[in-house]
Amino acid sequence: DAKTTQPTSMDCAEGRAANLPCNHSTISGNEYVYWYRQIHSQGPQYIIHGLKNNETNEMASLIITEDRKSSTLILPHATLRDTAVYYCIVRLAYGQNFVFGPGTRLSVLP
Amino acid sequence: GAVVSQHPSWVICKSGTSVKIECRSLDFQATTMFWYRQFPKQSLMLMATSNEGSKATYEQGVEKDKFLINHASLTLSTLTVTSAHPEDSSFYICSARSGAPFGNQPQHFGDGTRLSIL
Numbered sequence: 001d002a003k004t005t006q007p008t009s010m011d012c013a014e015g016r017a018a019n020l021p022c023n024h025s026t027i028s029g030n031e032y033v034y035w036y037r038q039i040h041s042q043g044p045q046y047i048i049h050g051l052k053n054n055e056t057n058e059m060a061s062l063i064i065t066e067d068r069k070s071s072t073l074i075l076p077h078a079t080l081r082d083t084a085v086y087y088c089i090v091r092l093a094y095g096q097n098f099v100f101g102p103g104t105r106l107s108v109l110p
Numbered sequence: 111g112a113v114v115s116q117h118p119s120w121v122i123c124k125s126g127t128s129v130k131i132e133c134r135s136l137d138f139q140a141t142t143m144f145w146y147r148q149f150p151k152q153s154l155m156l157m158a159t160s161n162e163g164s165k166a167t168y169e170q171g172v173e174k175d176k177f178l179i180n181h182a183s184l185t186l187s188t189l190t191v192t193s194a195h196p197e198d199s200s201f202y203i204c205s206a207r208s209g210a211p212f213g214n215q216p217q218h219f220g221d222g223t224r225l226s227i228l
Contacts, residue, residue, distance in 0.1 A: 032214045034216055036219075041222070042221050042222065043114075043203045043205070043221045043222045044154070044203070044205075044219045046217070046218055046219070049214070049216055091214075097156055097159060099156070100146075100154040102153050103153065
């Protein structure tokens with residue numbers, strides 16, 4: 001079973017920030033949080049990952065709470081091309097594998 | 111950087127045929143490669159993990175004799191679906207990562223292969 005819970009779906013207006021939450025209350029101290037997205041009929045695209053500090057790259061920002069039990073992926077200016085299923089993943093401790101949950105279906109609306 | 115190429119992107123074949131899917135890391139050395147399967151409206155399910163030069167580790171319920179995985183080099187892994195049947199029709203996706211097996215490098219995914227068995 002996935003170690004994360006995410007809303008099933010979200011809408012966001014084009015040009016606005018999209019904030020996607022993820023709960024990972026059972027995360028261990030050495031487990032990273034990864035975010036991917038999957039556009040229909042394509043493979044997942046890596047977005048960002050982090051351990052405990054907030055991270056930012058050209059695609060998004062990752063905000064991890066101090067207790068690390070939840071995180072938020074922020075797309076600062078959502079476009080129609082950001083419509084996708086977003087997966088928040090905590091990699092199994094001492095393992096190599098990702099367990100994909102159902103993710104959040106983000107719809108960016110014009 | 112971190113590009114993974116998967117080929118073919120789409121294949122249709124008759125029942126009983128064996129199908130080979132290739133996964134290549136184009137600009138990095140993939141010490142570990144993964145194969146996933148995704149059915150319509152479902153999430154990705156891991157099938158197997160392979161480290162270069164080692165035998166693949168299959169997830170519970172995945173038949174190793176049916177889904178043959180070879181990871182002979184640091185840039186290439188292949189998945190062969192042997193004697194494919196209609197129930198094997200699915201979207202197969204590979205991923206690759208560099209670095210130590212238990213490091214925090216992300217996986218990078220190919221664009222998938224849609225397999226349809228008639």
